[in-house]
Amino acid sequence: MKKIQISPSILSADFSQLGNEIKKLEEGGADMIHVDVMDGHFVPNLTMGPPIIRALRQHTKLPFDVHLMISPVHKYIQDYADAGANIITIHPEATENLKNSIQHIKSLNKKVGVSLNPETKIDLIIELLDEIDLVLIMSVNPGFGGQKFMPKVLEKIKELKKIKDEKNLEFDIEIDGGINFDNNKLAIAAGANILVSGTTIFKNNNGNIKKNIELLKSS
Numbered sequence: 001m002k003k004i005q006i007s008p009s010i011l012s013a014d015f016s017q018l019g020n021e022i023k024k025l026e027e028g029g030a031d032m033i034h035v036d037v038m039d040g041h042f043v044p045n046l047t048m049g050p051p052i053i054r055a056l057r058q059h060t061k062l063p064f065d066v067h068l069m070i071s072p073v074h075k076y077i078q079d080y081a082d083a084g085a086n087i088i089t090i091h092p093e094a095t096e097n098l099k100n101s102i103q104h105i106k107s108l109n110k111k112v113g114v115s116l117n118p119e120t121k122i123d124l125i126i127e128l129l130d131e132i133d134l135v136l137i138m139s140v141n142p143g144f145g146g147q148k149f150m151p152k153v154l155e156k157i158k159e160l161k162k163i164k165d166e167k168n169l170e171f172d173i174e175i176d177g178g179i180n181f182d183n184n185k186l187a188i189a190a191g192a193n194i195l196v197s198g199t200t201i202f203k204n205n206n207g208n209i210k211k212n213i214e215l216l217k218s219s
């Protein structure tokens with residue numbers, strides 16, 4: 001079984017202190033930094049783009065796990081790679097040709113992630129799973145932190161894990177949205193090995209990031 005990793009979402013961080021917040025995450029035991037990029041079009045919220053990611057790059061050596069909630073995505077992939085992303089995750093609905101976009105990310109020597117919204121079926125990516133490093137299962141409709149976890153996506157994770165084991169594939173299964181100290185166990189039992197969390201990490205236990213990361217890892 002893969003080691004459980006935590007990818008804190010800086011969407012819940014203090015945006016006026018992002019450099020310091022990232023340092024705190026690294027000291028607290030984060031495995032990577034989850035960066036939510038939103039365009040106000042693919043999702044109903046606007047966040048950050050390549051200049052901010054580039055500026056943050058100097059504050060940590062941890063991998064940047066960049067989730068692009070932007071459409072059309074293909075023409076911007078290079079910008080995020082240049083800014084310092086290590087994993088670039090895109091949505092099938094945001095590109096005209098998912099296979100081409102996957103190949104483009106790989107050609108830039110970045111890890112490829114594909115994200116499925118709660119209503120998006122696995123069928124869209126089944127044939128491409130051997131090209132993908134990470135599948136990001138959204139357990140909320142993307143756009144905002146602090147939403148309620150949707151337990152129905154656990155079935156999708158189980159299905160994906162089954163396919164992964166049957167085909168002997170290596171991709172990571174990441175879950176994102178409303179993860180807390182209860183449903184983390186359900187997500188891990190279903191097959192997720194990377195947990196994204198914003199609210200739980202930054203706001204619980206008076207913002208004790210180290211403790212919150214440890215609690216999220218324990219199942």
Ligand SMILES: O=C(CO)[C@@H](O)[C@H](O)COP(=O)(O)O
Pocket residue numbers: 009011012034036067140141142143144145146147176177178179196197198199200
């Ligand atoms: O991408 C998103 C939301 O669209 C997530 O990364 C959230 O930012 C996670 O935050 P919490 O649900 O843990 O507060």
